[in-house]
Amino acid sequence: MSDAIIVGIDIGTTKVCTLVARVEDNGRIRVLGVGIEPSQGIRKGSVVDLGAASQAIAHSIDKAERTSGLEITSALVSLAGSHVSGINSRGVVGISRQVVDDADVLRAMEAARAVAIPHNREVIHVIQRGFTVDGQDGIRMPIGMHGYRMEVEAHIITAAAATVENLRQVVGASGVQVTQFVLNPLASAEVALTDTEREMGVVVCDIGGGTSDMAIFIEGDVWHTMVLAVGGNHVTGDIAHGLRLPFSQAEELKLLHGQCLTSEVGEGETFPVRAFGEEEPVNVSRMELAHIIEARVEEIFSLMLQEIKRSGYDGLLPAGMVLTGGTSQLPGIRKLASEVLGLPVRLAQPENLRGMVDQLKSPAFSTSVGLIQWALLMSEVDPSVAARPIQVPQMKGLNMDKVREFLKRMLP
Ligand SMILES: Nc1ncnc2c1ncn2[C@@H]1O[C@H](COP(=O)(O)OP(=O)(O)OP(=O)(O)O)[C@@H](O)[C@H]1O
Ligand SMILES: [Mg+2]
Numbered sequence: 001m002s003d004a005i006i007v008g009i010d011i012g013t014t015k016v017c018t019l020v021a022r023v024e025d026n027g028r029i030r031v032l033g034v035g036i037e038p039s040q041g042i043r044k045g046s047v048v049d050l051g052a053a054s055q056a057i058a059h060s061i062d063k064a065e066r067t068s069g070l071e072i073t074s075a076l077v078s079l080a081g082s083h084v085s086g087i088n089s090r091g092v093v094g095i096s097r098q099v100v101d102d103a104d105v106l107r108a109m110e111a112a113r114a115v116a117i118p119h120n121r122e123v124i125h126v127i128q129r130g131f132t133v134d135g136q137d138g139i140r141m142p143i144g145m146h147g148y149r150m151e152v153e154a155h156i157i158t159a160a161a162a163t164v165e166n167l168r169q170v171v172g173a174s175g176v177q178v179t180q181f182v183l184n185p186l187a188s189a190e191v192a193l194t195d196t197e198r199e200m201g202v203v204v205c206d207i208g209g210g211t212s213d214m215a216i217f218i219e220g221d222v223w224h225t226m227v228l229a230v231g232g233n234h235v236t237g238d239i240a241h242g243l244r245l246p247f248s249q250a251e252e253l254k255l256l257h258g259q260c261l262t263s264e265v266g267e268g269e270t271f272p273v274r275a276f277g278e279e280e281p282v283n284v285s286r287m288e289l290a291h292i293i294e295a296r297v298e299e300i301f302s303l304m305l306q307e308i309k310r311s312g313y314d315g316l317l318p319a320g321m322v323l324t325g326g327t328s329q330l331p332g333i334r335k336l337a338s339e340v341l342g343l344p345v346r347l348a349q350p351e352n353l354r355g356m357v358d359q360l361k362s363p364a365f366s367t368s369v370g371l372i373q374w375a376l377l378m379s380e381v382d383p384s385v386a387a388r389p390i391q392v393p394q395m396k397g398l399n400m401d402k403v404r405e406f407l408k409r410m411l412p
Contacts, residue, residue: 003048003365005032007075008066008371009057009171009189013233014326015039016056017368018064020072021378029357029369035060044210044229045081045184046167054173061174067356072322074177076371076378077167079124080184080211082229088129091152092139098151100133100142102155112154121158122182127222129153140220157183157225166286179380184208185215185225187370190377192348193217201309202319203343206366207327211234212300213367216313217272224311228303232327235296242292243284244275253289260332263289297333301340308341320344326364 006029010017011134018031022143037060041052065072090114095104114124131139132148142150161182188206189198198217206213210231216224232254240250253273258266269286308314320343323334338345350360350369360369 005070005376006372007072007176008187008368008375009060009075009176010184010365010368010371010402011042011053011057011082011171012039012078012208012367013042013044013231013366014208015285016042016060017365018060019360020056020064020068020070020071020374021370024354026326027376029353029355029372029376031357031372033064033066033355033358034356034359035063035065035067035068037063040315041170042210045079045227046083047170050166050170051234052064053170056176059090069396072174074179075133075171076180076182076375077171078184078367079159079164079181079185080166080208080213080227080373081163082211082227083163084124084157084183084225084227085159086225087115088155089113089156089166091154093150095133095147095150096397098146098148100143100145100147102143104150105131105152106217108150108152109154112152115156117158120161121401122161122164123156123158123184124159124164124183125155127155127157129155129221129223130219132166141144141153153272155222155224155374157206172176176389181213182374183225184227184367185213186222187374188213188324188366189215189217189222190373191350192322193369195220197319197322199314200319201313202322203317204322204324205304206325207231207300207323208259208325208364208367209327212325214307214386215305216308216311218313218316222242224313224395226307228300228307230303230402231325232330234300235327235330238292238296239289243273243289244277246276249273249354254293254330255287257286258293258308259286259290260294260330260336262294264289264332265290293330294336295310297336298340301337305341317343320346322346322348324348324363324366326362328363 006021008019016037020037040056041049047053089110089112093108096215130153131142132151192204200324201218203216206229212228214226229322236251240247270283272281273284274281334345349363355366376390
């Protein structure tokens with residue numbers, strides 16, 4: 001699929017990022033256009049102001065169109081928020097010709113998907129977690145196997161239909177059709193995780209401004225996803241309250257002097273701050289700031305630990321946690337996370353990109369770049385994820401390896 005153009009729009013709490021990218025012959029991604037715009041009208045992954053959100057998204061799309069010189073008509077869009085939930089389901093089918101083929105796998109996935117989903121929920125992803133053929137379980141890829149009866153264990157991710165429809169509407173206002181919604185942590189995982197980590201068992205965590213998005217990968221597949229409505233904005237909010245500052249000034253202080261570990265701060269370190277109701281700037285100790293940040297970040301990781309334990313997979317994560325998202329840039333966060341979780345923790349950000357990538361080499365853009373990588377995987381089976389005006393080249397017959405890799409991960 002050379003020359004296919006892919007567009008991803010990451011609608012975050014703090015920023016909207018539209019990327020236009022081309023997939024080169026060697027499978028690498030070249031970024032052709034970038035549109036980063038402060039987010040408006042979006043809170044914790046949901047639209048709270050249609051007009052403001054539409055406008056921020058329109059600006060972001062416009063910038064990406066101008067930098068790339070391409071017209072954007074369709075895009076993959078990130079999805080997050082506590083309205084997203086996952087359920088497990090099972091699909092059973094008879095194997096048509098006693099040898100499993102692609103159609104059998106698709107039918108099994110369809111059967112798993114046919115669980116009763118309330119009408120106010122929309123199915124976002126159907127993820128397979130393993131097949132059973134004639135009673136033998138734990139099969140990763142059943143195609144070509146002999147048998148009479150196949151079952152698939154699936155994880156179905158659904159979202160509140162109204163919230164999804166609102167997002168479709170704010171993107172649609174710019175004349176852009178949403179080809180697919182991709183759950184935030186799944187997009188970030190494409191950037192953050194290595195294959196070895198996925199095989200061993202790992203949790204990827206994207207801490208943004210308003211949400212912390214997590215996905216657990218075991219034996220190469222997604223087993224569980226969680227979205228917590230906490231993020232860097234809560235840290236900033238605490239600083240604003242604690243030091244009696246406007247939010248914008250608290251944010252500035254966090255970026256300039258922030259530290260998650262009080263043990264890393266010297267007693268005498270101070271910086272001047274002009275608080276509410278003060279005529280003159282007063283000196284604030286950096287220790288006080290670190291105390292505020294440490295307390296909140298510790299709480300965020302305790303919540304994550306609770307969620308991981310609730311999933312029941314806490315014992316299956318030898319590769320620990322891979323942290324990404326804007327808030328993962330807080331100094332000391334890796335160590336604090338590791339202490340609270342009792343797991344190894346590593347930081348990740350987009351690497352190996354080409355083209356207009358200066359701004360993108362930051363963990364804040366893992367979801368944005370991950371959307372493109374996700375689409376790359378998808379485009380092998382479904383070329384409609386591409387954007388105009390570049391013609392999507394004729395599929396030279398389906399590349400079955402890619403189709404299988406795709407099926408291995410999930411279906412839309
Ligand atoms: N250098 C930094 N140090 C600490 N925090 C930072 C830094 N840079 C950005 N942040 C924080 O990262 C957060 C934004 O992260 P990100 O861009 O990943 O969020 P988002 O994708 O817009 O939001 P979400 O994913 O929650 O909807 C903000 O809270 C910001 O304060
Ligand atoms: Mg984000």
